Amino acid sequence: MSCNSRKIEYLRQRIPSFECVPGCHDCCGPVTTSSEEMSRLPVKSDAEHEAALAELNCVHLGPNGCQVYDERPLICRLFGTTPRLPCPNGRRPEEMIELRIEQQIHHLIATTRQVLV
Template sequence: MPYTNADLLESLREKIPTFRCIVGCHDCCGPVTASSEEVARLPVKSDEEHERALTDLTCPYLGSSGCEVYAERPLICRLFGTSPRLPCPNGMRPVYMVDDTTEQAVHRFLGSTRQVLL
């Protein structure tokens, strides 16, 4: 049983299935919010970088070669394509979709933590 938000975050990350995206696709890399715990794990971006990403409706961590923080990407990014409620627009998906209990736990976590716009 997780005792801290950091423990819960790690537990949830481990339960979300992964899959291989289409190389060069960034269709799900739009502006998202993430918990302050998740943001604390990411490199700091300037206000200008954040504003440019928001203007372009992308993520400030989306670089020319894709996600610059893929290993530390927020839970909401991990859910894209793994749930029927957040499908990949290109039909990519893991062999087994995320289970409802895990998805609900992710949304409870996100709803109970301070969210920061990336």
């Protein structure tokens, strides 16, 4: 396991979770993620990527929501857990993410090669 993979796993465990509005995908759009996180996701064709991008959706968004929810990237996990990325429906965890952890996530994102999901 690479150093970044260990960091990702550490950070994932520290992001609080909460229940989204059933059927909502307001936070789901094209995002970038690290190569390590991308390697956990199913490979999609260029046509699938282009179709999703044309709709400003994530390529892993299906009719019932996120198809890779358990492996979704850090940036997706942050939505709704910090005032800087609020849930458009006002949902949130009981306790928001610690600022220190959020900063570590943003630092990892800024210092790793990012690719479009």
